[in-house]
Amino acid sequence: xxxxxxxxxxxxxxxxxxxxxxxxxxxxxxxxxxxxxxxxxxxxxxxxxxxxxxxxxxxxxxxxxxxxxxxxxxxxxxxxxxxxxxxxxxxxxxxxxxxxxxxxxxxxxxxxxxxxxxxxxxxxxxxxxxxxxxxxxxxxxxxxxxxxxxxxxxxxxxxxxxxxxxxxxxxxxxxxxxxxxxxxxxxxxxxxxxxxxxxxxxxxxxxxxxxxxxxxxxxxxxxxxxxxxxxxxxxxxxxxxxxxxxxxxxxxxxxxxxxxxxxxxxxxxxxxxxxxxxxxxxxxxxxxxxxxxxxxxxxxxxxxxxxxxxxxxxxxxx
Numbered sequence: 124x125x126x127x128x129x130x131x132x133x134x135x136x137x138x139x140x141x142x143x144x145x146x147x148x149x150x151x152x153x154x155x156x157x158x159x160x161x162x163x164x165x166x167x168x169x170x171x172x173x174x175x176x177x178x179x180x181x182x183x184x185x186x187x188x189x190x191x192x193x194x195x196x197x198x199x200x201x202x203x204x205x206x207x208x209x210x211x212x213x214x215x216x217x218x219x220x221x222x223x224x225x226x227x228x229x230x231x232x233x234x235x236x237x238x239x240x241x242x243x244x245x246x247x248x249x250x251x252x253x254x255x256x257x258x259x260x261x262x263x264x265x266x267x268x269x270x271x272x273x274x275x276x277x278x279x280x281x282x283x284x285x286x287x288x289x290x291x292x293x294x295x296x297x298x299x300x301x302x303x304x305x306x307x308x309x310x311x312x313x314x315x316x317x318x319x320x321x322x323x324x325x326x327x328x329x330x331x332x333x334x335x336x337x338x339x340x341x342x343x344x345x346x347x348x349x350x351x352x353x354x355x356x357x358x359x360x361x362x363x364x365x366x367x368x369x370x371x372x373x374x375x376x377x378x379x380x381x382x383x384x385x386x387x388x389x390x391x392x393x394x395x396x397x398x399x400x401x402x403x404x405x406x407x408x409x410x411x412x413x414x415x416x417x418x419x420x421x422x423x424x425x426x427x428x429x430x431x432x433x434x435x436x437x438x439x440x441x
Contacts, residue, residue, distance in 0.1 A: 128426065129165040131158050131181055131188075133173025140415040141171070147422060155180040166190065167425065169418055175200050182206060190431065192421055194414040196220055196272075197354055198440055199327040206437065213435040214421060218271045219413050220405035224352040224378070225275030227404035228322045231350045231376025232259055232280065234398050260284030265318035267311070267334070268325030268353055269302070270441070276322050276352070277301040288314050311335075312342040320348050326441040327354035335359065340366035348374045352404060355379040364390045367397060378404040 130149040134141060141151060149169075150161045155177065158165075162185040170178050170193040178201060182188060190212045193201060198215060206213070234240070236257040245252055264280045266273040269289040277287050278301065287302045294305040306314040311334070315321060321343065325331045335349070336359040343349070349372060351358055360381035366372050367390075374396035383402055391397050407413075421431055435441065 128167070129161050130167045130169050130422070131161060131165050131185065132169045132171055133177050133181060134171040135174075136172060138171070138411060140411045143412070143415045143419065147419070153177065155184065158184065163187070167192070167422070170194070170201065175203060179203050179205070182209075182211070190214070190425060192418055194219075194411075194418065197327065198435060199354065202437060202440060212431065213437055214431050214433045215435055216414050216417060217433045219417055220410065221271040221275035223405040223407050223410070224272050224324070225279045227378055227400065228276045228324075228350050228352055228376075229279045229283070231398055232264070232285075232320050232348070234376065235348045235374050236262075240395065240398075261286070262319040263288060263317060265314050265321045266290065267321065267323045267357075268331075269305075270324065270326075272324040272352060273322070274301070276324060280320075285320075288318060290314055308334075312339060315339055315342045315347075316344070318347060319344065320350065323349065323351040323357055324353045325357050327356055328440040331357050333357070333359040333362075336362040337365065340371050343372050345371060345373065347372050348376065350376040351380075352378050355381045355383060364394075367391075367394050370396075374398070376400075378402055 128148055130147055132141065132144065132149050132151040134151050135153040150158055152158055153173065158181050162181060164187060165185055166187050166189050168181060168185065168188055168191045170191060188211055192214045194216045196215055196217045236259045238254065238256060241254060261284060263286045266276055266287065266289045269291040273289060281287060281301050288304050288306065289302045290306045290308060290311055292308060294307060323335065325334065334357050340362060358381065363375060367375055376398040378400040379402050380391065385391060391399055424431055
C-alpha cells in the first residue's frame with residue numbers, strides 16, 4: 124500500500140458508495156482509534172459523514188495531511204480554528220447538489236403561483252371550485268448568494284421567462300446573460316423591495332448569519348415569497364415566523380431552517396403559507412454516488428499534482 128496516498132475516510136455507516144473506493148488505498152472509521160496506524164503517513168482525509176469532533180481529532184493526529192475533502196457543500200459545521208489557520212487545503216461538494224436545488228426553487232415558485240395547496244385541499248374535500256392563478260413569466264426573482272446553486276436557480280427560472288436580480292459579494296466585471304442586475308451585500312434591502320420571489324442560496328458565515336431578519340422582511344412586497352435552499356440560519360427563524368404570521372410576505376418555501384430537525388409543534392409546521400422540505404431537496408437517488416464520483420475525480424487530480432476543484436477559502440467559509 125502506498126501509505127502516503129492513503130485516504131482516511133471518516134464515515135459512520137456502511138454506505139455502499141464506499142465500495143467505489145476500490146483501488147484507492149484507504150482506511151474507514153468512525154472514531155480516531157480506527158486511524159491510529161495509518162494517520163502518521165496519510166496525506167488525504169475524506170470527510171464522508173464524520174462529525175466536526177472526529178475531523179478535529181483525526182487531523183490532529185495526521186501530520187502529513189495536506190488535503191481534506193468533504194462531500195457536503197455546506198462548511199459551517201467543519202471549520203474549527205486550528206483547521207482554518209492550517210495550510211491544509213479544503214475542498215467541498217459544491218456543484219454536486221446544485222441541479223436538484225435549482226429544481227426545488229422552481230417547484231416552490233410554481234407551488235405558490237398556482238396555489239397547489241388550495242388545489243390539493245379542494246381535491247381531497249371533493250370540491251370543484253375554480254380559482255385564479257398567477258403567471259410567473261415576467262416576475263422578478265432575487266437570488267441571495269449567486270454561486271453554483273444560485274446559477275442553477277437562475278438557469279431554470281430564466282427559462283420560464285422570469286427576470287433575475289442577484290446579490291453577490293464581488294460583482295462580476297463581465298455581464299452575466301442570466302442576470303439583469305447585480306447588487307452588493309449592502310444593497311440587499313433595495314434588491315428585496317423589487318422582487319416577487321427571493322431565493323436564498325448563500326453559505327453560512329459570520330456575515331450571512333441572520334442576514335434576513337425583520338428589516339429585510341419589512342422591505343419585501345406583501346405578495347413576495349421567500350425560498351431557502353442555502354443554509355437555515357441565514358434567515359432568522361423568529362423573524363420569518365412573524366413575517367408569515369402577520370402576512371408581511373405571501374409565503375415561504377423552505378428546504379432548510381435555522382434549527383434542525385424542526386421540533387414538533389413548531390409554527391412552521393402549521394402555517395398554511397409554508398412549503399416545508401426536511402432538508403432533502405437534493406436527496407436524489409444517486410446523490411451519494413455523484414458525491415463519491417466527484418471525490419474520485421479530485422483524488423485523480425491530487426495523485427498527479429493537478430489543481431483541485433472547489434478549493435475553499437477557509438477564512439471566508441466558502
